[in-house]
Amino acid sequence: MMGNAYVIVVDGLGVGAQEDAKEYGDEHMNTLGHISQKTGVQLPNLQKMGIGNILPLASIPENENPLSAFGKLREVSAGKDSTTGHWEIAGIQLEKPFPTYPDGFPEDVIKAFCEGIGVEKALCNKPYSGTEVIRDFGEEHLKTGYPIVYTSADSVFQIACHEDVVSIDKLYEWCEYTRNQIMVGKHEVGRVIARPFTGKPGSFERISDKRHDYSSLPPQNNLVQKLYDAGVKTYSIGKVADLFAGEGFTQYRPTKSNAEGISQLLSLMSADLDNSFVFVNLIDTDQLFGHRLDPEGYAGSLREFDRAIPAIVSKIREGDLLIITGDHGNDPCSNSTDHSREFVPLLVFPKGVAISEDLKTGDTFSNIACSVAEFFGVEHDFPGRSFLN
Template structure:
C-alpha cells in the first residue's frame, strides 16, 4: 500500500479536556470542562486552533462563530479506559485499554509495610511526607529537613504515583534514580502496591527556596503487550518520542528520544523535526506543563497563557509541515483548573487532524469511541494492524 503521509506528528496537550463525556458522575467530576473554564478567564488567544476548528467540538467563551471552512478534521473523543491518568490515556492511543485502574494512595498515604521496604532500599534513610500533596508545597515544607537529616521525601499525587524527591547536589541524581528504580521493583511486586508510575523528582536550591528541575524521570509500568509503536518499529518506521513519551512507554517501541523539557521547548523540537527533509517517521510529543504546572496547581491564568504560547508554536509547526505530513492533536485526560481539589478530571477529549493536502469539505467527525482512534490513523497510514481501542476514520481524511 502506498503511504498517504510520509510523516505523522502526534501532539498530546496533556490534561486539556473539553467537558462531559457521559461518565463524569462515575468519577465525581460533574461540571469539569478544562478548555471552556480556561477560556472564561478572558485571557485565551488561540487564533490558529480556532481556524483549525476547535470551536466545532467544544464551547469556547465569547467564541460562538461556527466555522464551516475550518481547516482540520475535528472530533470529540470518549475515552474507553476506566481511568483518567496519563498512562491510561497514552496507552489507549497506542492500543491498550486500562480496565482496572492502578491503585491510588490519596487518602491515607502508603502502607507501613511498603514504607519499611522502601526505607531499606533507600540505604536506610528515613522516609518523610507520605501523603498526597502538591510537589512544590511538600518541597517547601520538608526540603530543608531532607537535606539536613538525609531523609527522603516520598509523596503521592492525585493519580496513581509514588513520587520521590532528591536534591541534585545533596542526594545526587545517581542515588535518586537508584532509589526510584528500586521503588519500581518493590511496587511492581504486589498488585495492591503497583502504582502506574514512580516519579523521581530532582530539585535544586537552599534554605527553603527550591526549584524542581527537568531531570525528572518516570519509571512507569511496562506496557502489557505490543503497541502501535512496536508495530511501527517492525515496519522500519522511525519512532521519535518527545518529552515524557519515552518514560510513559518505558522505552518500548521508541527509536529516538528527546527528554522532558518545557512545553515551548518540546514544541520547538517538533518544529525543528518538521523542518527537516525526512520521511517514514512517527513523531510523538507530550506537553506536560498544561497538567503539571497549571492543571494540578489550579492556575487558570497560567493555563491560558500556556495555551496562547502553544498556539503561537502551533502556527510555526504548521508552517514547517510538508505537503505529505499529517498532524494529529489530542489529550490524555482532563485537569480543570477551576475544579475543586487538584485531581485529574474525567472529560471528553478533542481530536484535531490536519494536513496541507486536505481538500475535503465536511470535516466534522462527531463523537468518536476511544483514544485509539488516533493510533488507528497511524496504523492505516503505515499499513499496520488496527487496534480495538478506537474507531477507524482514515478514509474520511481526504
C-alpha cells in the same frame, strides 16, 4: 518519500466532563471551556483549525470553514492519568485501573523501600502537591537526609530529594529500584517519579527538567511497538518515552519546557523525515498550571502553542498527517489540583484525509491508534475505529 504522522498531546487539555465523570468526582469539570470563560483567551490559529467547533467557548468562536477535521474522544480505560491516557491513544485499554493510595502507601511498602535503599525512614507518605511537599518537608529532609515520598490522586510513587543531599543519579537509582523491586504485583503503580529539587528553606524549587518517570511496562501490542517492529521510525518528544518505559522508540528527546518541545518538533519536521511517527507531549499546561490552579498561566501556555501552529502546519507535506489531542483534563478553574475525567479534543489536519469534517465524539482515544496504524499500512487489532478515509 513516504508520509509522516505527528501526534501532539497537549497534556491536561480536556473539553468537558465525560458521562462517567461523576464516578470520579469530576462532573463539573471543563478545562478548556472554563479557561476560555475565565481568562478570555484568544487562540486565533487553533480557532482556524476548528477548536471552537468542538465545544462552545466564550472567547473562541466556531469557524465556518475550519482547516482541520474536528471532534472529541472519550476515554474508556479506568483512570485519568497520563500513562492511562497515552496508552489508550496507543491502542491499550485498561479494564482495571492502576492502584492509587489516598491514605498513603502501606507500612510494608515503605519498610521495603527504606530497607532496599538503605535509609531509616521516609518523610510524608501522603497524597500531596509537589510544590507544597517540598515546602513542608524540605527542611526536615535537609537535616535528616530522609527521602520525601508522596503520591497524588494518580497512580504514582514520587520521591523528592534535594540535589545537595541526594545526587540526581542516586535518586534515579532509587526510583529504578522502587519501580522494579517494590512497586510490583498488586502495587504496580503507573509511574514511579524522581522529583529532584534545589534551593533553601522558604525558596525550594523543583528541577523540572531533571524529573524522570519510570513507567509500568506497556503491553507489546501497542501502536508505538507495532510501528517500530514494522520498520517505521518512531520519535518521542517530551515525556512520552517515559510513559512507555522507553520501549519501541527509535529516538527520544526529553524537553525542559513546551517551548523546547515545539522547537524539537520543528527541528524534526525540517529534517527530511520519511516513514516516521512523531509522538509529542507538551507538559507545561498540566504540570505548571493545571495542578497549580493557574488559569492565566494555562491560558498563556495555550497561546504559546497557538503561536507555533502556523510554523507546524507549514511543515506538513502532502501525504503527512497531523493530530492534536489531549490525554485527560486538568481544570485550573476548579478546586481540585488533580486530573479530571474529561473528553479530549481531536483536530486532524489536513481535514481532507478524514472521513468527515465533523468527527463528533469518538468512542475511545484508541481511534488515534487505529488511524495512525492505517496511515502506515500496519496491521493491528486495536479497539476503536479509524477516522481516516
